[in-house]
Amino acid sequence: MASVDLSPSGPGRALARWWNGRGAGGDRSPHYVVCGRDPLALRLINELLAARPDVRVTALVPEISALPELMTLRRVRTLVAGRLDEAAFAGVGLADVAAVALVHPDDVTNIHAALCAREAAPEIRLVLRVFNGKLAARAREVLDDCAVLSDASMAAPAFVAAALGEPDPTHFRLAGRTMFVARRGDVPPGTVVAGLADAAVGGEPEILPEDQARAEIVLAEATGRPAGTEVAARRLRWRRRRRRPLAVLLRAGRALVDRKLGVALLSVLGIILISGGLQVREYLRAGDGSTGVWRAVYQTVLTTVIGAERDLAVTHVLQVTDLVLTLAGLALVPLITAVVVSAVVNARLALAAGRLAIPHSEHVVVVGLGTVGTRVMAQLHDLGVDVVAVDKDANARGASLAARLGVPLIVGDAAREETLLAAQTGSAQALVVVSTDDVTNLQAALNASGINPDLRVVLRLYDGDFARRVQRAFQIAISRSVSYLAAPAFAEAMMDREVKATIPVARHVLLVAEVAVTAGGELVGAALRAAERPGGARVIGLARAGSSVVDWAPPRDHPIDVGDRLVVVARRQGLRDLITAANPPAPRTAPAEDAPR
Template sequence: MAEPLRDRARRATGWRLKMNGDVRPHYVVCGSDPLAYWVVRSLLATDPPAGRVRVTLVVPERRRSEGPDGRDLPGVQVVRADRLDEATFRRAGLAGADGLALLHQDDVGNMHAALCAQEVEPRLRLVVRMFNTSLANGLRQLFPDSAVLSDASISAPAFVAAALGELAPTHFRHAGRTLYVARRADVRPQDVVSGLAVTTDPELVRVLPADEASADVVLAEATGRPPGTELAARRLVRARRRRQPVAVLLRALRSFATRKIGVAVLVLLAVIAVLGWLNARAAHVNWSDALYLTLVTTLSGQDPDLGKPVAAQIMQVVLNLAGLALIPLITAAVVDGIVNARLALHAGRIQPDRSGHVVVVGLGNIGTRVMAQLHDFGVEVVAIDRNPDARGAPLAHRLGVPLIVGDAGQEETLRAASVDTSQALVVVSTDDGVNLRAALNARSLDPDLRVVLRLFDGDFAERIQQAFGIGISRSVSYLAAPAFAAAMLDRAVIATIPVDRHALLVTEVPVVAGSPLDGRPLAAVARPGEVRLLAHTRAGQKTEWSTDPRMVIHAGDRLTVVARRAGLTALLRETTPVPPPAPAGTPAPRQPDE
């Protein structure tokens, strides 16, 4: 494991020279969707000391999506290949490259491509797009010098923050925990992870103070208890509105039987009622006796009576025939009702009235993350997806989140989710057309509804926001691309936390053998006002959030820190070994990117 980590240090300090004499950083990006486009643009925007980077983009022969994929960007070398194998990587000049990004939406395919790339260039910085956490952990063990990222995990906090009406996406998930920024007064003391800033004096905001107890802005863990009193009040409103069993029962009865069977039963009952009334008048009996005679005649028949008038005999025959038809209809209605009830329950169409909840449309990669984080915050969630076996369906059932199976573009589906009384609608399916229809139909039900709309094209998202008045539009690729680009540059930024005019970065930094921090205690990591340690992960072990400052740091450990940019730059120098002096006559080494 130490050898790949040592290779990373060599790249970070510029020890590694290009085989063709070109000292510019060279990155290979494999992808054919908007994420690849924005990652390439982010890489081209960097300006390291050695000059502008060289980017090679590997795309399929044919476009697989209508959105941009980067092949038309100026200054990019494009290699077309439908298979990511060793031959393709050699054509792309992977040997001697600084980094490789595998951005296809295929976890297994990306892992196979990573294994092929290792055969071409063993000493390689690898950035992989992956959703499955089990595969991600396995890939990290195979490639220690790698960053396994999920665009869903990166962009989900922005959707969650927008749904809750917050100004900045200050929620993120790391190592199995959902963390968020809050006022210390709004969270329980045991949920506080770290103090971030002292903002009591607006003229002098101090970030990462030496005394954590003095910080009024903290990083806390979400444990199902929403911060503040607003969500608690909404939960009380929801509890009151849910106590309407009559409305739920009527809605259930309407969904049990089909319309044709219902009409047939009603017509037959009307015929029986009319004939029973006529029979009662002919027999000159009161209403209770008439009801008894009618039911007995209809359900069990009646002995023939030749002495009755012709009209009474005709009514008796018709009632017997109606009885013969009524029994099968009752049986059909019961069977049909049971089947429809099971289907309605399975599809989530029978739902109580709700208020103050959040409706999430689409349980793909993004929707699953958004649903999980909202649930962590104690917000009631209702999910909609046209596929009952969507990726996030098992998690929804496990968390107890109602899942309505249907087309979110249809108004009746939105009504079943009580969109008109919801707090927000988060539309994150993979179909821009369905997303837009769902957003517009929801706005017709509630013009003041907060709608968070996912669109793949960032420019299209801005135009939709302006044209239709949908206040919040998000492009997942645009939100996630900076993190992928930062990982390519050996900067694994997990989240950015804005505090006043300061920006705090949450990142995970590996410790390389022979670095200044190798063998020192964890207490050496913290620097008041610059860096604070959040968690410590031993190689192959679980992340420890409650750390002992006396614990010794070993090579291969990963440090999760929150830091200012200058503090992070200093920490990166402390976790990488000092490069040896360059031999005489060799080009000047690259310097680490600041």
């Protein structure tokens, strides 16, 4: 559908009156408004269009060039509004709108638009995209019937898990139970709730297989004990290694001290230790019984620092060690001074050149400290993983957090090989590339793979089809789209469905939801197993009509009754099919008149 200008004198007013008149004229098809200008808005619109064949969507964009793909979509009205205020929402017409999604990449814009929309339609359901946690909490308090979501929060755990080689982590609490995603071999068999995917087969995993015993990735219940995975053990080893002061000092010394100076200092120290040991032994052997270990060590240290006094009466061994220690002591102080000066100078040069002053290994390099990269960096740091950040802007959104956490920040273009070398990608275990530029992300991933062929690369790409082709063509292990991961949750929030959590598995997204069975639905009277669809939906719990208690092991032959609530884990299409089967069919409506030209 063509775009129109939503201004007081623009042609959008006539189209708005016709579009909104469809609902007033008896068209009961749901109508949603999406306000945004980036791939999340486009993906959200596609999710809504896929939800029902009769859905209507109004896209409110600042300019049509922001999302030109909207021009090819049916059942989408595209309106242009430079400012989201009461006038813009009045032009849209919110009388028949079920929900408004405000998904601009700016928190202030979304909250301001939410307040304006609430003024125009006090009862409208709002779905907000907010990055700042404090603003999100305040928005929930101020705005009724409002879902506040963060695409960065939803996507970051998937990137973190991919970087560590884990199944995608999802922890959520449902009806008094805490559940999480794990590999079947890492959890006790009695804690498995449902099989999610059979990842043992090459290629794409089989999602929600009919034979649950074949599923390697499972949804399990947390029982108060850690899963005991190998990844968790690696994290513990990383934490312990990072906390060893001696290891940190040795790594810093290797990086900052000139090699020749280091060899000279170690040689002098070795001579002092050997000569000092011999002298202590001689003092103890030649003593009259009153010379203890401490006194012998004391005399030896003084000889090294201030030199020995002439004494021809002592043994030849003591005379030789006195000479050696005196000469070594003369060389020790200048060497220590030179080492300190060298370390300070090298550290400053490294920082000025954008290199790491201390060598890193088995670390994770995070490229791009925007909304997603900042959360990925923080979560990796919280898990005890060594992190190095890269961004071309020294004042990036996550730069201040990196400084507070002590995460090194390399300022430079990640698409250049020199920047990746400065981040010591050659010794890293993973590279997470989450900048907002697909070309930069892909080039950084390819260059890093050339530097370290064993590197695990996690790549953010906006276009899902492009991500799949890149993954196959360039053998890049993992490629993800933030909008792909987050859009289903935004869509379900707009439709006011009881979605409790989203579970990303490979490039698929599973939803954990409650489905209420109403009178007239085809599931009424059928056995519980009839609600399950292999590859689409699986029932994991049942709350019987009139009860809030969830039975987590319901019999599969239980007859479904009106008012029952099914707790399911499902794919998007599987959930839509299940909701359709649990509710009576929507009444048929007369075709709408043609739109005005």
